[in-house]
Amino acid sequence: MRHLEAAAIGLVFAIASAYMVALTARQGAGASGVGAQRALAWALLNAQSPENVTRLVSIALNGTSYEVHVLNPGEPLEPGHSVCYGAVLVNLTSGVEKIIVVCAGP
Amino acid sequence: MVALRRGTAERRRGQLALIGVIVLASTLIALLSAYSLQPKITYERGHLQAAQLVHLARACMATGSCNDAKLKALVDILSWLNQTYPTRMYNISEKRVLNLLLNSSSTSVTVTNATVFRIKTLQTEFTNNPEEVRITVTTASEPTGRRYSKQLGDRVYTMVEVKVTYTHSYSSPFFNVTLCPSLRTTDGVADLKRLGKCDWLVGAPLELSKPVGANRYRYDVRDEFGIPVPVLFTVPPKG
Numbered sequence: 001m002r003h004l005e006a007a008a009i010g011l012v013f014a015i016a017s018a019y020m021v022a023l024t025a026r027q028g029a030g031a032s033g034v035g036a037q038r039a040l041a042w043a044l045l046n047a048q049s050p051e052n053v054t055r056l057v058s059i060a061l062n063g064t065s066y067e068v069h070v071l072n073p074g075e076p077l078e079p080g081h082s083v084c085y086g087a088v089l090v091n092l093t094s095g096v097e098k099i100i101v102v103c104a105g106p
Numbered sequence: 107m108v109a110l111r112r113g114t115a116e117r118r119r120g121q122l123a124l125i126g127v128i129v130l131a132s133t134l135i136a137l138l139s140a141y142s143l144q145p146k147i148t149y150e151r152g153h154l155q156a157a158q159l160v161h162l163a164r165a166c167m168a169t170g171s172c173n174d175a176k177l178k179a180l181v182d183i184l185s186w187l188n189q190t191y192p193t194r195m196y197n198i199s200e201k202r203v204l205n206l207l208l209n210s211s212s213t214s215v216t217v218t219n220a221t222v223f224r225i226k227t228l229q230t231e232f233t234n235n236p237e238e239v240r241i242t243v244t245t246a247s248e249p250t251g252r253r254y255s256k257q258l259g260d261r262v263y264t265m266v267e268v269k270v271t272y273t274h275s276y277s278s279p280f281f282n283v284t285l286c287p288s289l290r291t292t293d294g295v296a297d298l299k300r301l302g303k304c305d306w307l308v309g310a311p312l313e314l315s316k317p318v319g320a321n322r323y324r325y326d327v328r329d330e331f332g333i334p335v336p337v338l339f340t341v342p343p344k345g
Contacts, residue, residue, distance in 0.1 A: 086194075092165055
């Protein structure tokens with residue numbers, strides 16, 4: 001009987017721990033939405049071309065779940081994550097317009 | 107004997123009740139962990155929107171002839187795309203280009219190009235004062251007095267050495283940033299050497315420089331964002 005009690009207590013402890021880990025991971029993913037906004041702002045300040053912005057975002061959000069979309073105006077956005085921040089990149093000399101969208105979140 | 111049996115039976119019932127409680131608690135926790143959270147998401151605004159305006163101002167300056175009309179055209183593009191994509195741009199109440207403010211001393215010339223946006227943030231709703239995003243690009247040119255010759259192919263150029271201090275300053279309610287962008291030549295003739303973070307030594311070819319006044323010349327290099335950087339210097343008249 002004592003073995004059964006110990007097993008039951010162990011089970012409760014394991015499930016509670018798993019629940020806490022899952023909860024923490026979800027909160028972390030939610031916080032990355034804030035990170036994505038500032039990461040994109042920082043990349044935009046430091047770079048002019050979409051390639052460089054994408055590279056700087058990936059450096060800033062290293063270790064976080066996110067996705068970067070580089071779109072032409074009019075192209076539909078189909079994000080996999082729920083929190084998205086976008087920026088418009090224009091070059092009047094070459095006439096290029098691109099939209100960079102960074103998505104993160106749960 | 108009977109009392110002993112009764113005691114054992116009560117203890118067993120108590121243990122079973124305890125196990126029941128534990129199993130119930132485990133089930134509840136397991137159900138909770140499977141439940142998907144529906145967090146309310148608040149979008150953070152500020153840094154990205156100010157950086158977006160900085161980018162637009164730089165794109166306008168990179169044309170070499172930024173004016174209010176060009177800036178307005180860029181803001182219109184942004185407003186149009188804001189309807190489709192999540193740029194979450196603030197309402198821009200004012201946009202101004204403050205071009206070429208010359209501050210000349212006996213030895214150095216400072217050129218300042220500034221672009222100002224006034225935006226309606228959440229704070230504006232309470233204070234009624236639009237907040238400002240200001241982009242200031244400053245070029246200070248100071249000739250060192252040194253001149254030298256440079257031969258490229260058949261041509262020989264007279265190079266005028268100028269110390270240039272070049273900075274970008276971005277101020278907004280969300281950040282204040284000073285950048286020292288790198289410079290590059292457009293014709294491959296000028297000599298460029300970085301002395302410090304924002305300080306450069308530029309060898310400007312006199313033959314490729316444009317006269318902009320009495321004995322005064324202008325030679326343009328470009329920064330990493332494509333913005334023309336005017337290197338200004340004076341050459342004493344021959345006599």
